[in-house]
Every structure is written in C-alpha cells, then in structure tokens.
Amino acid sequence: MYDVEKVGLLKMDFLGLRNLNLLDTIIKQVQKSQADFEIEAISMEDAQTLALFRAADTNGVFQFESDGIKQVLRKLQPERFEDIVAVNALFRPGPMKQIDHYVARRHGKESYQAIHPILEEILAPTYGIIVYQEQVMQVCQRMAGFSLGQADLLRRAMGKKQADVMAREREHFIRGAREQGIEPEIASATYDYIYEFASYGFNRSHAVVYSTLAFQLAYLKVHYPLAFYQALLNMGSSNQTTMADYILEAKRHTGPLLGLNLNESQIGFSVSGQQLQVGLSAIRTLRHDFVSHIVEDRQLLGPYTGLLHFMQRLPKKWLKQEWLESLISVGAFDYTGMNRPTLLKNLDKLMQSVTFSGGNLSLFPELEPRIEWAEDWSPSQKRDKEVEILGFSLEGHPVATYQAFAKSHPNLLSVRDILAAQPNLKVQTLVLVKGIRVINTKKQELMAFLELEDEVASISGVVFPQSYRHYVSLLKEGQVLLVEGTVELDRQGRHQLIIKRLALVNEEEAKATTSPNQHPFQRCFVQVKAFQDLKPFLPGLRKFADQYSGPVAIILVDGNRQTFQLDDAYRVSYGQKAQAELAKLLAPFKIIYK
Structure with missing residues (x-):
C-alpha cells in the first residue's frame, strides 16, 4: 500500500464527488433568477438549515443520507455548524462507540473528568472526547513537548494504523511529558487514550470540508427547493436513497409534480412555473438519443397533436413498439384525452397504418385505422405500471390520503424505517395490502402471508392463525390498514413484520378491533x-x-x-x-x- 512512497515518489489521491456537480448545478439554476447569489456568502449558522439537520431531513445532503447518521442527528439536535462537523467525524466505524457518550455530554446527562488540565482544555470543545487527529497533535505538543513536525509524524502513523510506530513513540511521549513535569502514570494513561483513538482517527480538516459541502447543500434545500430537487432528481438515486424517496420528498417540499407530457416534458426534470415536471429521460426503457430527438423535433416543428401524429414524424429507426408502449403507459399522451389502455389496444393497427402509408396518411386516408375504445385503468393499475417503467409513481398512493391521521399518530413508522429497524422492535405502521397468500398449517389452521407497502417501500407481513381468525375480514387486497407487530428477520435475513393487530383507519370502532382481548366473549x-x-x-x-x-x-x-x-x-x-x-x-x- 505504501510502496510508492517508499521509493520516493509522490502519491496523490484524487477524490471525485458527484455532490460537487450537484452543488454546481443548483447554484447555476439559482443564479438564473438571482444573479448575485454566492454560496460562499451564506451564513454557516443559518437557523433554518440547522433545523433541517435537527429534523434529519437530509436526503440529498452529502454524507448525511444514511439511516444511521440521521439517528445521530435526531439524538444530538445540532445547534451550530461545529456540531455538524463533530457528527461527520464521529459517524465512522471506530468512533461510533463514542457517539452515545458525546450526545449525553452534549446534553448535560453525563459528566466527565479529564486526567490533566491540558487535556481538559484541548478536549473541551468535544466534551472530553478525542474526535480529531489535530487534537492528538495538540496533546503531543502541549503535554510531551513534541514539535508540530513530530506530532504530525505520530498523526500520520495513526492515520495509517502503523501500530509499530505508535508503540515506539510511547517512550518518546512519556519521556517528553516527564520533562514537562507530568507524572509518568498520567502520561501513560493519556498515551493509552491516544493509542485507542489511533484505530479510528479522522482529520478535522477533512470533516470541516465535508461538512461545509453538506451544509451548503442543506442550505440550498431549505431556501431553494425547486432548484435543489430539479438537480437532485436529474442526478438520480444514491446508495441510500431511491428515486421514489426523492419524488415523495420533492412533492412534500415543492408541491405536486407535473407528469410526463410529450409536448411539455424536457429531457430531464424541469421547472414549469412553480412546479417540477418529470422529464422524458425518467423513462428507463428509452435511449437518451431517442429522448433528445423528441425534444429537438418538437422545438423545430412544433407540438404533436397525438400518438398518430407523433408516429408519422418519427424516423423509421425510432419507430419501435416497445418505446411507444412505455410512453403511453406512463401517461405521455394523456393530454390527447385518450386513455392509456385505448392507445395500447390500437397501437398495432397504428403501426401498420404508418408503415404502409410511408408516414403520410393524408395521401392514404383509407389506411387510418378505426379506434377501438378500452376501459381506463384504475389508479392502482396506473401506479403499478409507472413504478415498473419509471421506478416511481406520480399517481397518488392510497396511504397518502391518510396523511392527517399519520401526523396525529407520531409513533407510526414508515416501511423504510421498519426495514432499517433492529429485530424484535414493536412497531405500528400504516400500509396498503398489496397481496395476500393464505395457507393451511400442519394443524389445519389458516394463516396468511401479506405483501404490504406504503408510498416508498414494501415489506412482507406474517399473520399467524390466532391473529388471522381475529382479523380475516380485514384482509383484502387494496385495503389500507393500521398494522401493529414485531420486526423479525426471515431465513434469508430480510426484514418482515409479525402482525399482532390490525385496524381500519378512522373506523368508528377501530380501537376495539386493535385488541382481541378487550372483552371475554369469543x-x-x-x-x-x-x-x-x-x-x-x-x-x-x-x-x-x-x-x-x-x-x-x-x-x-x-x-x-x-x-x-x-x-x-x-x-x-x-x-x-x-x-x-x-x-x-x-x-x-x-x-x-x-
């Protein structure tokens, strides 16, 4: 790993961050309407931005998207930029074990006593906990008389986990501390603490830079949500967050999104008025050059009157049935007034007509097919098809209609939260019953396996015979239910919900149905x-x-x-x-x- 350095060559690591592109794109979008905007001029103690971190509303914010770091933010409740820096440095494999101590001390729930006044002074900003490698350098300089160069060598050894160098430097540290009038026992205990820190040390300089990028993105998210979400959605999902998460959040922060429209949608997500509009490139089955052709042709020759007109204007190489089916299925032709099943039902005939007429039906009007109408899809059918093709849906999810109920029940968890929860946790959630499979047990008792979902994620549910008998009449596909159960892992290690109680939301006797043992009658x-x-x-x-x-x-x-x-x-x-x-x-x- 260090061979390049040993032969005297300079090794440089170049870190590419997509978040820098994201930041640049948002800033340029903001500057279109606010030319004098400068990201460097924002306050790093902005109250609304800090409130966003306290709420852990950090999807799309560099290094603060994971469920784990969101939990730390909720516990810590950062009140200043320095708190953000500390969280960034602590949320790493080694220092994680110090997080609970840091949070408790930050809130005055845990006292601490430094073993020496110098140590107390250096570690006061981080409540007696070594968080940064720079603090180690200060301790070495102040307690053992190290030069900054010597302290930096020790810092580098820590960063590279060089245990042999760390052990050799112990004697140097204790000897230097004795010369400063510090007892060997205190010096040894201090070095032991430093040695332990070596397993996880992180540069404060790195943490500040990373946190600055995170804070800038969070600031833009709070103050310029349209520009933020336009750029974020065009960049796509991250490792921690899906497009469905981003879409749901964008709707919450900016209002309803405009759906796909062949005459209005741009290549990517765009801003139309004060709303975001889905771009044609969101259709995962379409090639980028095909999408570009649609937008360029529309700009050159004007809007399309309908599906047939669109097909007539397409070059033969782009006239592919599967691409047309995708455009139809996600609503790109809804503006014509024809429903999606009708267009799909007649697509074969339209393809034949365009092919036989050479794309000019005005010369061969007898080839124009007679349209056969079909019944429109239900909202759930539209939603399923959009999720299949786009990865998300703009069709309102049934669970979304119960937002007021969810807000009045703060203990309800989302399916995404449950999927991140530890086993044996008892939870309540509001979900749609997507699928039901009923089986007979060896004792000839009925039980059920459920497919449950909310707006963003899905999870399996298990209803054992006793609970099944109580709630069988509630188990219907398409039903929105209040579910109470325990989180467990199945044989493949996937999260599932062992369901104990079910209830219809807002039903007059919902409370009675949530507890099978409220009365003695069976x-x-x-x-x-x-x-x-x-x-x-x-x-x-x-x-x-x-x-x-x-x-x-x-x-x-x-x-x-x-x-x-x-x-x-x-x-x-x-x-x-x-x-x-x-x-x-x-x-x-x-x-x-x-």
Whole structure:
C-alpha cells in the first residue's frame, strides 16, 4: 500500500464527488433568477438549515443520507455548524462507540473528568472526547513537548494504523511529558487514550470540508427547493436513497409534480412555473438519443397533436413498439384525452397504418385505422405500471390520503424505517395490502402471508392463525390498514413484520378491533330452527362482519342442538353499538354471547 512512497515518489489521491456537480448545478439554476447569489456568502449558522439537520431531513445532503447518521442527528439536535462537523467525524466505524457518550455530554446527562488540565482544555470543545487527529497533535505538543513536525509524524502513523510506530513513540511521549513535569502514570494513561483513538482517527480538516459541502447543500434545500430537487432528481438515486424517496420528498417540499407530457416534458426534470415536471429521460426503457430527438423535433416543428401524429414524424429507426408502449403507459399522451389502455389496444393497427402509408396518411386516408375504445385503468393499475417503467409513481398512493391521521399518530413508522429497524422492535405502521397468500398449517389452521407497502417501500407481513381468525375480514387486497407487530428477520435475513393487530383507519370502532382481548366473549350463538333459516340473512351478515370485524365467531345452533360455525369471514367484534346492530339484523333469532 505504501510502496510508492517508499521509493520516493509522490502519491496523490484524487477524490471525485458527484455532490460537487450537484452543488454546481443548483447554484447555476439559482443564479438564473438571482444573479448575485454566492454560496460562499451564506451564513454557516443559518437557523433554518440547522433545523433541517435537527429534523434529519437530509436526503440529498452529502454524507448525511444514511439511516444511521440521521439517528445521530435526531439524538444530538445540532445547534451550530461545529456540531455538524463533530457528527461527520464521529459517524465512522471506530468512533461510533463514542457517539452515545458525546450526545449525553452534549446534553448535560453525563459528566466527565479529564486526567490533566491540558487535556481538559484541548478536549473541551468535544466534551472530553478525542474526535480529531489535530487534537492528538495538540496533546503531543502541549503535554510531551513534541514539535508540530513530530506530532504530525505520530498523526500520520495513526492515520495509517502503523501500530509499530505508535508503540515506539510511547517512550518518546512519556519521556517528553516527564520533562514537562507530568507524572509518568498520567502520561501513560493519556498515551493509552491516544493509542485507542489511533484505530479510528479522522482529520478535522477533512470533516470541516465535508461538512461545509453538506451544509451548503442543506442550505440550498431549505431556501431553494425547486432548484435543489430539479438537480437532485436529474442526478438520480444514491446508495441510500431511491428515486421514489426523492419524488415523495420533492412533492412534500415543492408541491405536486407535473407528469410526463410529450409536448411539455424536457429531457430531464424541469421547472414549469412553480412546479417540477418529470422529464422524458425518467423513462428507463428509452435511449437518451431517442429522448433528445423528441425534444429537438418538437422545438423545430412544433407540438404533436397525438400518438398518430407523433408516429408519422418519427424516423423509421425510432419507430419501435416497445418505446411507444412505455410512453403511453406512463401517461405521455394523456393530454390527447385518450386513455392509456385505448392507445395500447390500437397501437398495432397504428403501426401498420404508418408503415404502409410511408408516414403520410393524408395521401392514404383509407389506411387510418378505426379506434377501438378500452376501459381506463384504475389508479392502482396506473401506479403499478409507472413504478415498473419509471421506478416511481406520480399517481397518488392510497396511504397518502391518510396523511392527517399519520401526523396525529407520531409513533407510526414508515416501511423504510421498519426495514432499517433492529429485530424484535414493536412497531405500528400504516400500509396498503398489496397481496395476500393464505395457507393451511400442519394443524389445519389458516394463516396468511401479506405483501404490504406504503408510498416508498414494501415489506412482507406474517399473520399467524390466532391473529388471522381475529382479523380475516380485514384482509383484502387494496385495503389500507393500521398494522401493529414485531420486526423479525426471515431465513434469508430480510426484514418482515409479525402482525399482532390490525385496524381500519378512522373506523368508528377501530380501537376495539386493535385488541382481541378487550372483552371475554369469543363466541356468538345464534339459535335457529334449521340452519337454512339463516340463508336469507347471510348477505347482510357479511356486510355487518366487514364493518364490525373482530374475534367473535358466529355459531348456529339448530332445534336438535346441532352446531355449525360460520366461516372466519363472518367473525365480528363485540361492543355496545355492534351488539345492537347485530340484534336488529338477526331480529327473528335469539343471540347469546359466551
């Protein structure tokens, strides 16, 4: 690793950061409307920017995107730029073990005592914890009389994890400290602390530079959100964050995004008025040169009146059915008034007409096909297709309609948070039931495996037999549910949710349905002369069970004292209103709860 240096050659590391391109792009966009803007002139103690760090709203901010560092920000609640620098330096494999101590001392919850006044003075800004290599240099200089050159040699040895050099320098340090009038025991203890720091030391100079870049990006995110998100979305997802995360956040900070429109969308994400508009390059199945051709042709010859007009203007090499299907499926032709299934249904005929006419149907009007209409997709179908092609959807997610409920329940976690959580954590979340698979156990009991999702992420859920019996009537694809359970890892090490309780959001008796043990009744006996007597009442009973689902099984008892338990889909809850409604529904029969 160090052979180049040993032979006397200069080794230089060049670090390329996409975040520098991001910063430059945002600044240039801001300067289009504010020519005198200079990023160097911003306040590094800007209150709104520091508030963003305290809220851990740091997606798109250099080195502050991971779930782990966001947790540190929430704990620390930075109040000054220096706190940002410290977090940046501490959030690394070695110093992470000092984070809890740093946070506790920062908030006055943990006291500390330095073993020497010099050490106390040098480490006061970091609450008695060595955070930076420069602090080690100061300790060596002040306590052991090292020159700055000697201290830098020790710093380099620390940075390169050269244990032999560190051990050799111990004697030098203790001897120098004795000459400064410091007891050998104190000098030895101090060096031990320094030696431990050698496993994780980080340059303060690096941390300040990195944190400056992070702070500048955060400042732009707060004060110029349109420019920030335009550049961020055009740059694409990071290792920690998906495009779906960025899109959701952009909607939250800038308002609804304008969808794809063949006549208005640019190559990349653009700003139209005070809104972001999705660019054609977001369609992952399209080649960049094809997208560029669309925009250039539109600028040269004007807008397209519709799909057929677009196809007629396309050179033969670009007339590919799969590309046209992608454009249609994500709504690029919605402006024509024709729905997406209709355009897809007629695409083959349109392709044939354009091919046979040589792209000039005005000369061969008889070749223009007759359009066959098709039923439009549901919002969920549009959403699924957009996610498939774009990686995100602008179609409103069902969970998004419950934002007010989510805000009033701060303990709710997003699926993304659950995927980052430790096993055995008990959680509550609001999710859409995307898929259901019911199986029979060895004991011939029903249980279910669920596919759950919110606006950004998805997770598997497991409903064991006891919970399944209680909540089977709630388990429907397309249903938004309040879910309570425990985080576990499956055999492949993937996060899953072991579901204990379910509830419909805002349902009148939601609280009753979230706890199967609130009352002692597990069975509801309905006395009938013959089982078939209840048949006319079953449709109404099923609707009742959908509205008042719960753990109570309905059991029919005929004149011969024979019993028949209705399917789990008819299980109901017990409550004053539910009891009254059921008595009204089954008025001809006697009802007994046990």
